[in-house]
Amino acid sequence: MTDCKAHWNAVYTRKDRSEVSWYQAHPEASLKALSLVGRQDVPFVDIGGGASDLAKILSERGWRDLTVLDISEAALAVAGRRLGEQAVGVALIVANITDWTPPRRYEVWHDRAVFHFLTDEKDRAAYVAALKAGVCSGGHVILATFAPDGPEKCSGLPVRRYSADQLAAELGPEFDLRHHWQEMHVAPGGAEQSFTWTVFQRR
Numbered sequence: 001m002t003d004c005k006a007h008w009n010a011v012y013t014r015k016d017r018s019e020v021s022w023y024q025a026h027p028e029a030s031l032k033a034l035s036l037v038g039r040q041d042v043p044f045v046d047i048g049g050g051a052s053d054l055a056k057i058l059s060e061r062g063w064r065d066l067t068v069l070d071i072s073e074a075a076l077a078v079a080g081r082r083l084g085e086q087a088v089g090v091a092l093i094v095a096n097i098t099d100w101t102p103p104r105r106y107e108v109w110h111d112r113a114v115f116h117f118l119t120d121e122k123d124r125a126a127y128v129a130a131l132k133a134g135v136c137s138g139g140h141v142i143l144a145t146f147a148p149d150g151p152e153k154c155s156g157l158p159v160r161r162y163s164a165d166q167l168a169a170e171l172g173p174e175f176d177l178r179h180h181w182q183e184m185h186v187a188p189g190g191a192e193q194s195f196t197w198t199v200f201q202r203r
Contacts, residue, residue: 102134
């Protein structure tokens with residue numbers, strides 16, 4: 001965990017958030033997925049939310065129960081500054097998702113670009129265990145990873161690429177695949193990254 005934490009803290013210390021390859025000025029795909037969930041102002045957790053503005057946007061739209069988890073203190077410090085006074089209503093948690101035991105359940109679990117970094121089977125099993133502990137019955141999981149035609153590495157690290165069906169197999173039969181699509185993300189440097197987006201509902 002120490003090496004992983006050091007890696008991501010170094011990334012966010014070296015670069016402005018607008019320079020990292022996964023940066024989005026406006027999280028359109030995440031908001032599209034939330035519109036498909038059809039729920040507003042419910043307990044929400046953003047896994048690996050880092051310096052994203054998603055929590056800020058949801059707070060501005062009236063969501064009051066928001067949690068952002070990231071392994072990097074540096075990333076969450078950026079998020080806190082971006083949130084400003086709105087940070088009072090957002091829980092910022094520094095943790096490695098593979099070591100985290102959710103203290104409560106959420107109705108929406110959102111992960112854009114964390115799961116594909118888990119190349120070790122044990123880490124993926126730990127992630128799914130945390131997800132099952134943290135998502136309530138009937139709750140939704142929004143999961144986005146690199147698609148089969150996406151990059152093989154990101155931020156200098158190897159990744160696993162997934163189709164929607166492969167993500168469904170990782171989560172298991174407790175989760176029904178409700179929606180899926182592919183999105184081409186254009187990184188700040190101009191490179192194109194193909195993502196698989198999925199929305200699951202827990203039975």
